[in-house]
Amino acid sequence: MFAEERLNKILELLKTEGKVLVKDLSIKFNVSEPMIRKDLQKLEKEGQIKRTYGGAILKRNLAETTNISNRMIKNLELKKMIAHKAFNLINENEVIFLDISSINFILAEIIAQNNKNITILTNMVEITAYFRNNSNTNIICIGGTYSKNLGGVVGSAAIESISKYRADKAFIGSCGVNLSDCSISNFDLEEGNTKKTIINCSKSIYLLMENEKFYFDGAYKFAHLKDINTIITEENPNSKICEILNKNRVDLL
Template sequence: MFAEERLDEILNLLNTTGKIKVKDLSLQFNVSEDCIRKDLKSLENKGFLKRTYGGAVQVRESSNFHDMPLRQKTDISTKTIIAQKALDIIEDRETIFLDLSTINILIAKLLRKSNKNIIVVTNMLEIMNILSNQNNITLVATGGVLNKDLIGFTGASTIEFIKKYKFDKVFIGSCGIDVFDRSITTFDIDDGITKSAIIESSKKCFLVMENKKFHIDGNYKFAKVEDVDTIITDSSPSREILDILNDYNINVM
């Protein structure tokens, strides 16, 4: 096998497993560990991976925090696809939760145009405004301490309110998901612990997120991959990611 072919195979393995070890690669390709280390250094210099002690891991994008008004202006068509998929699985007489998420704002706008008779609980001010005059929707607001960046309620008093419910379906936004270390992330700690409480109070949890977020990380882990039942996204992720999610019995829509 030529060196370039070996580099390609190393990247394929990394994309499949999320991390690789020098010792394992040395045995697999029948070359010295020093040779593998040089390969990994070459790939790191090209920005394809990050070397660690004894191996390497994927390079993942770290998403920057943007306030809610700015986030509402990005990826609108993609988010609308996700919102429509979510709307299609909401059934009459259900009690659902829409948390702090720009996709959930779009779900609320679609619900406003629908004739679904449901109870919507939310901690987001804009969703409250969107659904406030709907006769077919019973709107419940959590209250709590207002997070001005996210334009919604988070923290201890909000969580105490949430704990009193058992939601049929909850729709949770996130900054990113890493299936290889099983983490789902956000930026804000109070938002994160509030999301955790919503998940704990759910019968079925739906993560609503763009496909690109399979490769992006926030800085606060609020849940594990196996904590959600279904991921609703705009397009199917890679076969490797789908296989891992399937191992945890997680559906992808």
């Protein structure tokens, strides 16, 4: 096996297992422990892993703080898959909350095209344009301070407004999920506190995200995995991630 191939295999193991040990890798690849240490040094220098005593863990990435317009076009096909899965969970006459999320923007368009008889609560102002010619869907916009970068309403006034409502289902987004401490994060404090309120006011909570976000973090932890009922993603993640989600009683769709 070539060195580059071995490095790729080590990264694959880290994504599956979360951590690796030098002695185990030495046996698996039939090379010396000093050679494995050199491999890990190279991967660490590239910024892909973090070495630990006797092994290594996968280095987590800090999610980019891009504006909503840029987030809309990233991973577009994956987001469409996730949005369609979420749509299939929405029943007639339900009250649902769509928070600030590029996937929710796509989900709102799907709902509007199907003229579903539901009530939507939202702090994402842009989605209301989809429902100009929709007679069945009732839209309730949350008031508060509008953030151009986030593309929605957040802050104390929004929190006060949201707390007056009750939703059957809430569909929320995030910057990342850290399975080491089971935290769900974003970048903005005001948005994070707004998401907390949405969670507290909803019966069932659905986190919409691409699989890659299991390897990213935001700066602000706004929820724990146990606060979430279901994570909706494009496909099942690796077995280790599924095991942790199951332990925290989080369904996966």
